[in-house]
Structure formats: C-alpha cells, structure tokens
Amino acid sequence: MEKREFKAESKRLLDLMINSIYTNKEIFLRELISNASDAIDKYYYKALTDSDINFNKEDFFINISIDKENRELTIKDTGIGMTREELEDNLGIIARSGSFNFKNENDKKEDIDIIGQFGVGFYSAFMVSDSVKVKTKALGENEAFLWKSSGAEGYTIESTTKEKIGTEIVLKIKESTEDEDYDEFLDEYTIKALIKRYSDFIRYPIKMMITKQRQNDDSKEYEEYKELEIINSMVPIWRKNKNELDEQDYENFYREKHFGMDKPLKTIHFNVDGMVSYRSILFIPSNTPYDFYTKEYEKGLELYSSGVLIMEKCSELIPDYFSFVKGVIDSEDLSLNISREMLQNNRELKLIAKKIEEKIKDELKSLLENEREKYKEFFKNFGKGIKFGVYNDFGMNKEKLQDLLMFYSSKEKDLVTLDEYVEKMKEDQKYIYYASGDSIDRLDKLPQSEIIKDKDYEILYLTEDVDEFAIKILISYKDKEFRSVSSEDLGIEEDKEKKKEEEKTNEANKDLFLSMKEILGDKINEVKSSKRLKNYPVCLSSDGDISIEMEKILSSMSEDSSIKASKTLEINVNHDIFNTLQKVYSDDKDKFILYTNLLYDQALLIEGLPIEDPIEFSKNISKLM
Numbered sequence: 001m002e003k004r005e006f007k008a009e010s011k012r013l014l015d016l017m018i019n020s021i022y023t024n025k026e027i028f029l030r031e032l033i034s035n036a037s038d039a040i041d042k043y044y045y046k047a048l049t050d051s052d053i054n055f056n057k058e059d060f061f062i063n064i065s066i067d068k069e070n071r072e073l074t075i076k077d078t079g080i081g082m083t084r085e086e087l088e089d090n091l092g093i094i095a096r097s098g099s100f101n102f103k104n105e106n107d108k109k110e111d112i113d114i115i116g117q118f119g120v121g122f123y124s125a126f127m128v129s130d131s132v133k134v135k136t137k138a139l140g141e142n143e144a145f146l147w148k149s150s151g152a153e154g155y156t157i158e159s160t161t162k163e164k165i166g167t168e169i170v171l172k173i174k175e176s177t178e179d180e181d182y183d184e185f186l187d188e189y190t191i192k193a194l195i196k197r198y199s200d201f202i203r204y205p206i207k208m209m210i211t212k213q214r215q216n217d218d219s220k221e222y223e224e225y226k227e228l229e230i231i232n233s234m235v236p237i238w239r240k241n242k243n244e245l246d247e248q249d250y251e252n253f254y255r256e257k258h259f260g261m262d263k264p265l266k267t268i269h270f271n272v273d274g275m276v277s278y279r280s281i282l283f284i285p286s287n288t289p290y291d292f293y294t295k296e297y298e299k300g301l302e303l304y305s306s307g308v309l310i311m312e313k314c315s316e317l318i319p320d321y322f323s324f325v326k327g328v329i330d331s332e333d334l335s336l337n338i339s340r341e342m343l344q345n346n347r348e349l350k351l352i353a354k355k356i357e358e359k360i361k362d363e364l365k366s367l368l369e370n371e372r373e374k375y376k377e378f379f380k381n382f383g384k385g386i387k388f389g390v391y392n393d394f395g396m397n398k399e400k401l402q403d404l405l406m407f408y409s410s411k412e413k414d415l416v417t418l419d420e421y422v423e424k425m426k427e428d429q430k431y432i433y434y435a436s437g438d439s440i441d442r443l444d445k446l447p448q449s450e451i452i453k454d455k456d457y458e459i460l461y462l463t464e465d466v467d468e469f470a471i472k473i474l475i476s477y478k479d480k481e482f483r484s485v486s487s488e489d490l491g492i493e494e495d496k497e498k499k500k501e502e503e504k505t506n507e508a509n510k511d512l513f514l515s516m517k518e519i520l521g522d523k524i525n526e527v528k529s530s531k532r533l534k535n536y537p538v539c540l541s542s543d544g545d546i547s548i549e550m551e552k553i554l555s556s557m558s559e560d561s562s563i564k565a566s567k568t569l570e571i572n573v574n575h576d577i578f579n580t581l582q583k584v585y586s587d588d589k590d591k592f593i594l595y596t597n598l599l600y601d602q603a604l605l606i607e608g609l610p611i612e613d614p615i616e617f618s619k620n621i622s623k624l625m
C-alpha cells in the first residue's frame with residue numbers, strides 16, 4: 001500500500017504536535033469530540049431535511065472507550081463520516097491552511113502562538129499518540145476506509161469494512177516518560193473529567209463505560225461492575241440561564257467552537273421573545289484573528305433552528321463593520337429548510353440581524369463608558385473595520401458608528417472619542433482639527449500644525465489609511481466641521497495688523513512667487529507666504545477633496561497616479577532662507593532655480609512624499625555644496 005506524504009505545512013504542524021511543545025495536551029479530546037459533534041450535526045441536518053433518510057434521534061451519539069492493555073483510546077461517532085476523497089482532503093492537509101506560514105523555524109514561542117491562532121484540530125491527536133487510525137464510512141456510501149498514520153512520515157488509506165455510518169478514531173497513547181504522564185489519558189476518571197470540563201455542552205450524548213461499585217446482595221461484599229453512562233449534560237449553553245453559567249463555561253464554549261484560542265474580551269448572552277424569538281451568545285474576541293484583515297476571513301454566526309445547526313457561518317446576521325463578532329443564534333421561528341438564497345430575503349432573519357446589530361452597538365458603547373481600557377484594546381484590534389463601516393456605502397452608516405470611533409489626540413497623548421474632543425473644544429475654536437500621516441511621531445512634528453498648537457487647540461492624529469476617508473465622509477460631528485491642519489483656511493482669526501502685513505509681503509514678492517510657480521510648473525497650484533509656519537522654511541498645504549495624505553494612499557493602491565491633491569507651496573517669509581531666496585532672485589537666476597527646486601523637494605520630504613526625481617535632487621545638493 002502506498003504511503004502518502006502530508007503537505008509540507010501539515011508536516012510542520014505535525015512535527016509540532018509530535019514533539020508537543022504545546023503544554024495543554026489534554027485539549028486533544030475536546031478537539032476530537034468537537035469534530036465528532038460537527039459530523040453528527042451534518043448528518044442530523046441532512047436527516048431532518050431529506051425525507052428519504054430514516055433516523056432515530058437516539059442513533060446520534062459519541063462513544064469514548066479505553067483499552068488500557070493495548071493503550072488505546074477510541075472516539076466513535078455516528079456522524080456523517082468521510083469518503084475517501086474527504087479523508088484525503090481533510091486529514092492530509094490542514095484545514096484553512098492557505099496562509100499558514102511559519103516565520104521562524106526555531107522560534108518555539110512563535111509556533112505556540114501559531115497553534116493558538118489556528119486551533120489545533122484533528123492533528124492535536126498526535127500530541128498524545130504514537131499512531132492514529134481513522135475508520136470511517138460516509139452517508140450514502142457502501143465502502144468504508146481506514147486512514148492510518150504514525151506521524152510525520154505520512155499516512156495510508158485502505159478499504160475496510162464498517163457496518164454503520166460514522167467515524168471511529170483510535171489513538172495509540174504514548175508511553176509515559178519521566179517528564180510527561182500519558183497514562184492519565186487511559187484513566188477513566190481523567191477522561192470523564194476532561195469531557196465534563198471541555199465538552200459538557202455538546203448536544204449529543206457522550207457515552208462511556210464507567211466502573212462502579214455495588215454491594216453483592218448475598219456476600220455483602222463490594223464488587224466492581226461497568227455501566228454505560230452519558231457523561232455530558234447535553235444542554236446547549238445558550239439554553240441555560242445566565243446565572244447557571246460562569247466565565248469559565250463561556251470560555252470553554254468559545255474554545256470548543258473554535259471561535260478563537262484567546263479569551264473572549266466580551267460575552268453577550270441574550271434572549272429575545274417577541275415576533276421572532278431566539279437565544280443567542282455573542283463574543284467579541286480579545287485578539288485579532290490572523291486572517292481578519294484578509295479576503296479569506298469569513299464573517300458570520302452559527303445559526304440553529306430549534307437546536308439544529310443549519311448554517312455554520314450565516315453572514316446575513318452581522319454587518320461587515322461588526323464582522324469580528326462570533327457566536328450562535330438559535331431560533332424556533334426559522335425553517336429548517338432555509339437555503340442561502342432564501343436567507344437574503346427572510347423577514348425573520350432580517351429582524352434578528354437588526355436586533356443583533358443594535359445589541360452589539362449598545363454593548364460596545366457600554367464597554368466604552370464603563371471599561372475604557374478594554375474598549376481601547378478592542379478598538380486597536382477592530383477599530384479599522386468600524387472606520388471602514390463609516391466610509392463604505394457612501395457613509396450610509398456613519399451616524400450609527402461615529403460614536404464608536406477613537407483617534408489619537410495631540411493633547412491627551414491617547415485615544416479620544418469625537419464627543420470628548422468636541423466637549424473640550426475652546427470657545428473660539430471653529431473646527432475639529434486633524435493631521436494625517438503614517439506615524440504619531442511624525443505628525444507631532446508637522447510644521448503645518450504649529451499655529452494650531454499655538455492656539456492650544458487639540459489635533460486628532462490619523463495614522464491609518466482609512467482614517468481620512470472616514471473623516472471626509474463624516475464631514476462634521478455635532479455641527480463642528482473637520483478640518484485638516486494642511487488646509488489653507490484653518491478658520492483662525494488673524495489680527496488685522498498681521499493680515500495687512502501679510503498682504504503687503506505677498507504683494508511685494510508677487511513676482512518672486514510667480515517665478516517660483518513657473519519653475520515648478522504643474523507640480524503645484526500656487527506659491528505664497530505662509531501664515532502657519534514658525535520654525536520651518538517651507539511646507540505644502542492643500543485644499544479640495546483630495547488631501548496630500550489621500551493622494552499617497554490612492555497612488556499606493558493603484559498604478560494610476562492621476563489623482564493628485566491640489567498643492568500650495570507655502571514659504572516662511574520670516575525664515576533666513578527667504579532672505580537668501582530674495583537675494584538670488586535679483587542676482588543669480590540659476591541659483592534661484594536651484595533653490596526653488598530644493599525647497600520644493602524639502603517640502604515633499606517633510607510631507608513624507610517621494611521626491612519626484614531623486615537623481616536631479618542629488619545633483620542639486622551637490623551643486624549647493
């Protein structure tokens with residue numbers, strides 16, 4: 001029989017499992033039981049929706065058995081089973097391994113993080129086993145198959161016989177070593193405790209032979225006997241009352257469902273009775289899933305109809321901007337036979353989705369008000385999605401989401417909400433000021449902001465690509481307009497004297513500025529004396545819909561570089577350089593051209609924009625030296 005190799009990525013994960021650097025080995029049982037339960041879910045759903053399939057509810061169960069002598073632990077389910085192809089596909093490669101890249105071969109800590117990110121799934125069996133056998137027969141198939149593997153060197157698949165549909169996984173438990181006790185996984189008491197701890201809410205009975213004692217009627221001596229017992233309580237967690245549950249219960253459920261390997265940051269357990277009734281447990285994860293900001297990430301909640309799983313990821317239930325929410329919904333008012341297409345227009349589902357959205361928003365607001373640190377953590381992880389929510393669909397949801405936004409404040413040196421900003425605005429302050437760029441440090445030194453800081457106004461620092469787009473869509477908050485520190489009109493009243501003086505300067509240097517504009521051509525709209533600069537010689541400012549920052553982002557997103565901000569080159573006429581400039585303007589035209597180009601390049605650099613012609617720039621610097 002041919003031995004097949006695992007795919008490279010799976011091999012690495014297997015290696016990790018076999019050498020079991022992961023300390024929490026016992027979770028392998030939870031993983032296998034959870035897979036078994038998923039498989040039964042699939043069968044059960046099919047049975048309920050297909051009248052050709054006869055079934056008995058009692059037929060669905062999971063059985064765990066221990067054979068101490070042969071060091072075997074067996075997990076048997078009456079689920080949907082796997083065909084040969086499915087065995088190959090599901091156990092030969094890691095599910096969802098698309099972007100599974102190990103960065104550093106030797107960095108064990110990182111590996112553990114990776115395991116944490118992915119959930120360990122079926123392969124976790126190798127943490128405790130020398131070899132694993134999977135015997136399975138799929139619904140609708142006559143043939144059964146046996147998959148065998150002793151780890152990294154590969155696996156074999158052969159035909160076998162199996163009477164009933166379902167899957168049986170036999171683990172050959174490792175020998176104990178000085179450091180590791182594997183015998184415990186052959187101990188009835190331990191296994192029972194593990195099932196109780198991790199899999200109590202599994203909705204199908206988990207059966208196991210339990211050793212008991214009884215008094216012999218005749219001899220009155222105690223004797224041992226075995227009895228098949230259902231170990232788990234089987235009540236799905238969402239059917240329990242909140243006061244019966246503690247944090248640990250929710251956490252176990254979160255893990256068992258593979259919502260994440262982190263702890264949930266927030267758990268929302270609520271029931272609704274009304275036109276449409278349902279029960280629900282929602283989670284906000286505390287870490288960003290590794291693929292959250294990629295196309296591969298699939299949002300959605302598990303959807304049950306009266307306790308039967310009908311869809312694993314029902315995306316219609318949550319809006320994109322809350323796609324980080326995981327959880328389950330169980331409603332008696334949904335038909336079992338609902339298809340994806342029907343879902344889109346399903347009235348009940350729409351009502352549920354609307355309510356869920358409101359609930360999530362309320363919970364986030366209360367987190368913000370009552371547990372600010374946690375909210376900040378949340379916002380650092382998922383805030384970007386909310387900002388996209390403000391911006392997308394032409395700002396349709398902006399009113400709903402604006403109170404959830406936070407930005408870094410120049411004054412607080414921390415995240416603030418828009419409401420907090422507006423509350424603290426100075427009496428004479430007209431606008432909500434913001435500066436956008438790629439780092440807080442750089443924004444804090446932006447020449448354009450000097451005049452605003454002088455007035456002691458607060459500035460919001462926007463450092464994510466989406467920020468300025470969201471702000472532009474918002475236009476204003478509580479009747480206060482947003483204004484970029486780089487825009488020409490900052491709405492700051494100048495005193496009359498100063499204004500006159502400035503007009504005079506502009507008039508006196510009209511020709512010089514015009515000349516500069518001619519030298520720079522289309523690169524800029526205008527050259528003029530700056531109102532805002534104090535210590536820096538030059539800066540760029542912009543007005544209009546596209547800011548300089550947005551130009552940067554747009555040009556990084558596409559080849560098309562035709563979208564440009566309309567830029568003004570502002571010159572600080574009180575800076576020494578301006579005197580020099582005036583001098584060369586009347587005495588040395590070549591130098592004037594050189595200085596003009598260099599000043600423009602300087603302004604680009606300050607702005608974080610690339611110099612258009614680096615060779616020319618370097619030549620110019622050499623000339624100067």
Ligand SMILES: Nc1ncnc2c1ncn2[C@@H]1O[C@H](COP(=O)(O)OP(=O)(O)OP(=O)(O)O)[C@@H](O)[C@H]1O
Pocket residue numbers: 031035036039077079080081082090091094095118119120121122123167258
């Ligand atoms: N007992 C089983 N019965 C039927 N199919 C199974 C069984 N165990 C595993 N599988 C199949 O093998 C696949 C891989 O299982 P594995 O536990 O590695 O990952 P997963 O459960 O899909 O992902 P994750 O562990 O991240 O939730 C499953 O998706 C399922 O299709």
